[in-house]
Amino acid sequence: MRSLIRPLVAVVAVVTLAAGCASKAPSASGGSGAGGKKQFVVGYSQSNNAEPYRAQLNLQLEYFMKQHPDMKLLPIADAHQSSATQVSQVQNFIQQKVDVLIVSPNEPAPLTAAVQQACQAKIPVIILDRSVNTDCYTSFIGGDNYEIGKLAGQEAVKQLPNGGNVVELRGIMSDQPQIDRDKGFRDAVKANPKIKIVADREAKWLKDSAVPIMQQWLSKYPKIDLVYGHNDPMTLGAYLAAKAQHRESQIKFIGIDGLAIPDGGIRAVQLGELTSTFVYPTCAKEAADTAYAIAHGQQVGKKQVLHTTQVTKENAAQLYKQYDMSGKISG
Structure with a gap:
């Protein structure tokens, strides 16, 4: 039995977005942070906090976002596996004029129009894990x-x-x-x-x-x-x-x-x-780093595909130690 799976090739292709899509750095709507520096506001709509994977994603995203002092992550919105609720959350973030919007879609079709609305409002959108039926977003991050x-x-x-x-x-x-x-x-x-x-x-x-x-x-x-x-x-x-x-x-x-x-x-x-x-990566670090890059006018990959690793009895202890973030998050 193989203990490690060949990593999937990360696809990080720079793509020029279609007209109307948010592709440039947003203006800082978050006001001033410590030292008078501008803060960029990030909104995140999560499909369902009750799933352990998504609860862990939330904790890790909060941690990694804090590594960027000029980025402010608003309280994570929980859609409770309701697409209607999530559409409302996305529209609320649009009304707040967040600088970057992150969405883990509950379902692709119902969220498509809401993501397009953000795009039309010139708000860069990062799609995590699950797709939507439009290309009008700034970056998709997920596994294969x-x-x-x-x-x-x-x-x-x-x-x-x-x-x-x-x-x-x-x-x-x-x-x-x-x-x-x-x-x-x-x-x-x-x-x-x-x-x-x-x-x-x-x-x-x-x-x-x-x-x-x-x-x-x-x-x-x-x-x-x-x-x-x-x-x-x-x-x-x-x-x-x-x-x-x-x-x-x-x-x-x-x-x-x-x-x-x-x-x-x-x-x-x-x-x-x-x-x-x-292992299906949480995408949290990549999402935080991509949001930071977008806010600072840097180009990002349209599609970022993360690798997986097979967990077996032989490598489980080593992988647990490798991926365990409890000390960082709690600390």
Whole structure:
């Protein structure tokens, strides 16, 4: 089993934005900070703070933004997995005339018009993790979800050399990461025709949603060999359901996120709850640095694709130490 996955190539291409898109440094609307220097105001609309990955992203973004004294991050707006709420939040940030807007879209289509409104208002927009149906933004930052799904599928093929029954817990069906993680996985498991995906359901990225779904599957299918979850919380929800029926030892569990937190995916691999997971970068440092660059008139990549690393029993301890930011954040 490979312990480290070849990094995905970071795409940092400088692109001239279409007319009407915000591509130049904004004026400082935040007033003066310490020492009389101008402060640039950043607004961030998060899709759902209840997801551990996004809660960690928030904490890291606050930390990394503080490394730039002339950048002011407003209180993070939580959309609570409601696209209507998030549209309202984005429009509110536009009315406040923030200097840079960061959005982690709950769903692509509903947020598209709101992002275009920001663009028309000459507010630079950074899109994190999930796409929108417009090119009128300044920079997209995220991982290659198709590639991560493909790597998860390749791991499934390794874990099930003789084939077997797989169940798949999916994120929000309209989200591009869900679409890509599903397609990558399915393309990869075609390498072994004896692997059958017998069931898949939307669990909306949430552990609490995954538990009852897995309970139903355990009742319906006497033989489940592997669970593929589009994130670690859903996969761990499936693990808990299987453990309650004393079937966890018969099943392999593969997730995505790989957070270095006590109840995250890396620790779950160490504990033997997950067979493997894949680190999906929070994008927090890149978002803070990109916001700073935009505010100071520097050119940034239109698309920034971050690499992933596979977490296995062999490298989990080392990766936990590498990605753990608890000391910095709490300090």
